[in-house]
Amino acid sequence: MATSKAQFAQNKRVTLDPPRLITEPPLLQASGMTKRYGRITAVEEVSLEVYAGEVLGIVGESGSGKSSVLRLLNLEELPDSGTYTLDLPTLVGVNLFTLDRFARREAALHHIGIVYQNPHLGLRMRYTSSGNVAERLLVTGERTFATLRQAARESLNASEFPLDRMDDPPRVLSGGMQQRVQLAKAIALQPRVLLLDEPTTGLDVSVQAAVLDTLKGLQRDRHMAMVIVSHDLGVIRALADRVMVMRGGRVVESGLADQVLDDPQDAYTQQLVHAKL
């Protein structure tokens, strides 16, 4: 006999961790975000929340608004409407979208890291790789070269970048290594939020797998709230706990990753999933 929905929920509940559910609000909470570019509505009424230690995957075809959502969450752009809060001691209850430009930049630098698909967006291609990471550390006020270099080395090591290449500029490195430099820069200040926009798209399959392993390890060790955007469902499956499916700027379906990817309810999600089989 099929398990009833209520029984299923009951069974599921047993496996959850009640103290965490009761005591911890989401680390990241965005609500009703709408972003227009001229006549195009890139993001429409998108809400999402991510707990510390959780990975939210965003999928959807090209142009569905995924990168626009990440730019909002990275405070690179402001929405036409919506709220965004991080549950951090100095920011409780603050809608980050209402901060002035300097406070926004400060909040983003200290609490949010981002890796773009295109390394040119995240890196200075002609600086040394260690310099790229060290630059991010300057906001701490540290100016001692040896200390900055050591901190950059540690961050590059955490992103499993080959340290014998740390003085090479990104432009001479492979695509996989460039993404590791971006990652090292993104996590250098130990942010609580890590945003990844198609971080492994365009990499060879074996390189992609290695970068995904690094990301998994980092997530395990640092307990960040992670949001990964990809049109590659394999990448989402490998990393995400929950998935949000976007189409035309809107969220059409969301839920646990296995549930959404194995048993999609929305016709568009079904199309996406079957296209990848």
Ligand SMILES: Nc1ncnc2c1ncn2[C@@H]1O[C@H](COP(=O)(O)OP(=O)(O)O)[C@@H](O)[C@H]1O
């Ligand atoms: N800076 C911009 N100026 C004008 N239109 C934009 C801009 N950024 C994104 N768009 C438009 O917004 C929509 C969503 O784009 P995007 O967020 O890049 O989607 P995705 O990352 O899912 O491919 C697209 O129609 C795109 O052309």
Ligand SMILES: [Mg+2]
């Ligand atoms: Mg995009």
